[in-house]
Amino acid sequence: MTSIAEHQNDVRLRPPSLRVERRAIGWWMLRNAIACGIPLAALVVAANIWEPARAWLAAPVVAVALILVVKVAIEPWWRFRVHRWEITERASYAQSGWLVVERRVAPTSRIQTVDAVRGPLEQAFGLSTLRVTTASSYGAIAIRGLDRRTAEDAAARLTVVAELSEGDAT
Amino acid sequence: MSEASTTDVPWQRLSVRVIWVDIVVSVLSLSPGAVAIWGFGVEPSLDALWPLAIVAAVGVTGAVGDIIRWAFTTYRVTAVDIERRTGLFVKQHRTLRRERVRSVDTAAKLRHRLAGLRVVTVGAGQQTGSGESALVLDALARADAVALRERLLADPDPDPVSISDPASASDPASVPAGADPATRGEDVEVFATFKPWWVVYNMFSIWAYLMAAGLSWGAFWLASSFGVDLFGFVTRLTDWGALGWVGIVLIALVVAGVIGAIGLGVNFLLGYWNFELARVRTSSRSYLRTRRGLLSTREVNRDESRMRGMSIGEPLLWRWMGMADTNVITTGLSVWDPEEPTAILPRGPISVARKVARDVFGDADPMSVPLTRHPRAALRRRLWWATVVSAIAPLALTVPAIAGVVPVWLPWATLGLWPIALGAAVIAYRSLGHAIAGDHLVVRSGLFSRTTAALRRDAVSTIAIRQSVLQRRLGLSTVSAMTAAGWSAYEAPDMPDSAALTFAADAAPGVLDEFVEGGVAVERGFAVERG
Numbered sequence: 001m002t003s004i005a006e007h008q009n010d011v012r013l014r015p016p017s018l019r020v021e022r023r024a025i026g027w028w029m030l031r032n033a034i035a036c037g038i039p040l041a042a043l044v045v046a047a048n049i050w051e052p053a054r055a056w057l058a059a060p061v062v063a064v065a066l067i068l069v070v071k072v073a074i075e076p077w078w079r080f081r082v083h084r085w086e087i088t089e090r091a092s093y094a095q096s097g098w099l100v101v102e103r104r105v106a107p108t109s110r111i112q113t114v115d116a117v118r119g120p121l122e123q124a125f126g127l128s129t130l131r132v133t134t135a136s137s138y139g140a141i142a143i144r145g146l147d148r149r150t151a152e153d154a155a156a157r158l159t160v161v162a163e164l165s166e167g168d169a170t
Numbered sequence: 171m172s173e174a175s176t177t178d179v180p181w182q183r184l185s186v187r188v189i190w191v192d193i194v195v196s197v198l199s200l201s202p203g204a205v206a207i208w209g210f211g212v213e214p215s216l217d218a219l220w221p222l223a224i225v226a227a228v229g230v231t232g233a234v235g236d237i238i239r240w241a242f243t244t245y246r247v248t249a250v251d252i253e254r255r256t257g258l259f260v261k262q263h264r265t266l267r268r269e270r271v272r273s274v275d276t277a278a279k280l281r282h283r284l285a286g287l288r289v290v291t292v293g294a295g296q297q298t299g300s301g302e303s304a305l306v307l308d309a310l311a312r313a314d315a316v317a318l319r320e321r322l323l324a325d326p327d328p329d330p331v332s333i334s335d336p337a338s339a340s341d342p343a344s345v346p347a348g349a350d351p352a353t354r355g356e357d358v359e360v361f362a363t364f365k366p367w368w369v370v371y372n373m374f375s376i377w378a379y380l381m382a383a384g385l386s387w388g389a390f391w392l393a394s395s396f397g398v399d400l401f402g403f404v405t406r407l408t409d410w411g412a413l414g415w416v417g418i419v420l421i422a423l424v425v426a427g428v429i430g431a432i433g434l435g436v437n438f439l440l441g442y443w444n445f446e447l448a449r450v451r452t453s454s455r456s457y458l459r460t461r462r463g464l465l466s467t468r469e470v471n472r473d474e475s476r477m478r479g480m481s482i483g484e485p486l487l488w489r490w491m492g493m494a495d496t497n498v499i500t501t502g503l504s505v506w507d508p509e510e511p512t513a514i515l516p517r518g519p520i521s522v523a524r525k526v527a528r529d530v531f532g533d534a535d536p537m538s539v540p541l542t543r544h545p546r547a548a549l550r551r552r553l554w555w556a557t558v559v560s561a562i563a564p565l566a567l568t569v570p571a572i573a574g575v576v577p578v579w580l581p582w583a584t585l586g587l588w589p590i591a592l593g594a595a596v597i598a599y600r601s602l603g604h605a606i607a608g609d610h611l612v613v614r615s616g617l618f619s620r621t622t623a624a625l626r627r628d629a630v631s632t633i634a635i636r637q638s639v640l641q642r643r644l645g646l647s648t649v650s651a652m653t654a655a656g657w658s659a660y661e662a663p664d665m666p667d668s669a670a671l672t673f674a675a676d677a678a679p680g681v682l683d684e685f686v687e688g689g690v691a692v693e694r695g696f697a698v699e700r701g
Contacts (some may be wrong), residue, residue, distance in 0.1 A: 011671065011686050011687065012615075012671065012687065013682065013685070024560050055569055055570045055573035055575045056569075056575070059568070086685075090681075090684060090686060091681055100636060100637070100638040101636070101638075101642075102634055102636040102637075103635045104632055104634040105634075105681055105682055105685065106631065106632040106633075106681075107678070107681045110631035110632070121495075134632050134652065134654075135501075135631050135654030135658065136632055136653050136658045137658045138632075138650075138652050138659040139631050139632035139653075141632065157436070167681070168666055
């Protein structure tokens with residue numbers, strides 16, 4: 001700690017060492033296409049049926065269409081470059097996001113639960129999300145886009161390590 | 171449960187006086203109707219009396235339900251647990267480990283006080299924000315409630331001779347415990363007491379209008395049940411048509427504001443009369459205790475070993491008069507509770523809040539540490555966002571304006587919000603600050619309520635550094651310290667990149683060490699340090 005403070009001008013936080021699966025790009029594309037496609041379709045249908053509202057719906061339709069293109073064509077590739085993770089004996093470390101990049105570190109001694117979660121879309125891609133929660137309701141670390149096997153192994157290993165620590169982790 | 175000593179403890183009922191209170195409540199809830207019919211000669215029809223009929227129905231069903239609840243509720247305190255069984259159709263058996271008890275509240279509404287009853291709420295280390303208290307006993311006789319509180323707040327295995335340390339008792343700041351035998355072995359140090367003029371700080375709030383609406387509506391239907399037409403009375407007061415709608419709106423705002431402010435003031439005086447904040451030390455633990463209330467009383471004991479820090483909020487509109495909200499950051503007390511168990515002071519002058527912070531923290535008071543200001547780039551980011559947000563309404567209205575759906579001046583008029591947004595950006599920027607002070611990290615931010623929060627560094631369970639595309643261009647990062655207590659996350663927005671890493675590393679000592687490396691190389695994409 002003091003060493004960081006003393007040499008603050010030439011230190012940096014290195015990114016986590018491991019990348020997520022390349023398949024995650026496809027998963028993000030599909031997820032975003034569904035999430036933006038439904039409201040876009042609803043807006044277009046509404047504009048077709050309800051003539052007086054067309055003037056009001058023009059701007060939202062253009063905006064949602066643009067968002068759809070960005071989220072399908074750009075966001076998944078961008079995310080793939082950003083998302084990284086690393087789990088050591090002492091801490092879990094993840095980097096995620098695209099427009100807003102966030103790095104989270106949770107010490108192993110504060111971990112309360114470790115889960116490998118798989119939603120229906122993730123299952124189709126053989127992916128899994130590793131969720132590490134601490135006592136803070138905002139403090140959870142979610143590592144998305146891991147191979148199913150990798151996530152389960154990491155969860156099992158982390159559970160063993162975390163059980164070594166005593167106390168109620170608050 | 172297998173131990174003989176545990177199973178021997180008999181189950182106890184809640185105080186039988188709960189039933190008497192319920193019977194009285196039923197009778198009282200029927201009385202307005204009776205008075206209206208026999209006293210005022212109102213015709214006993216549902217049309218005239220429906221509000222009073224609702225009062226009676228709610229009162230009687232509530233009381234009957236309460237009697238049923240009483241009949242099916244038992245509790246006991248064993249050597250290790252506190253248990254409660256309740257429920258008529260859905261049986262509920264809740265067990266709480268005594269060692270996990272973090273706070274014990276005793277509260278009493280007026281009816282409880284008249285009957286000598288107290289509602290005891292036992293809080294454990296449950297997730298804050300879940301909005302649920304661990305265990306409520308509604309209600310016990312006053313003596314039983316005091317005894318239960320003493321027992322739960324004492325050590326799990328009490329020492330037979332638990333007399334307070336004579337050294338701390340002779341401390342000049344400490345006030346000797348009163349003659350109350352219940353406070354034996356306690357060392358009480360009073361930090362703040364009620365000042366009636368604090369009512370000024372609690373009368374002016376946007377809630378005044380809600381209060382006024384509630385009061386007026388209540389008065390209106392109550393009066394109408396007794397055959398008095400309040401609406402007609404107000405209509406006849408003056409010639410409203412001559413005033414025009416601007417005049418009517420102004421008068422309504424002023425009158426409602428005055429009614430609401432008086433309502434809030436009375437509410438404050440009733441709720442906080444006899445307020446006292448004190449530190450209570452037993453042989454091994456210490457608590458921050460608040461007592462308050464004129465008719466309804468409430469006492470909250472907060473285990474100081476569960477305290478993770480403190481926050482002082484200064485609302486924007488009243489900053490000129492030094493108004494402050496003081497809360498402790500602690501586990502086991504919900505920040506969503508309308509009774510505000512985390513507030514150790516009522517809304518009042520900031521000087522008192524600062525003094526209490528000094529008393530609670532002692533010499534190493536993190537609240538008095540000068541904070542490091544954030545760079546000008548943070549202001550630039552806020553100005554950009556204010557501009558972008560202000561642009562949404564004019565842009566969204568452009569097409570309707572061209573199509574003739576809305577008047578052409580409307581998109582231009584919404585541009586008037588831009589200067590206001592820019593002003594807000596400056597105010598928000600000026601409240602930013604951060605520091606590391608001893609065992610605590612201190613962060614300050616907020617537009618509508620400038621909040622200074624001091625959080626114990628060993629309570630940080632996750633640390634996060636966040637950077638948006640715009641922040642990266644400006645060389646800024648936001649550091650969040652997550653914790654189990656209080657609002658769960660405390661943020662230092664828009665720190666310079668270099669300071670962000672240092673602050674994050676100091677906020678959670680040792681956690682980041684293995685991910686930090688020396689050198690001036692800058693990685694594309696996320697550079698915490700710009701060489």
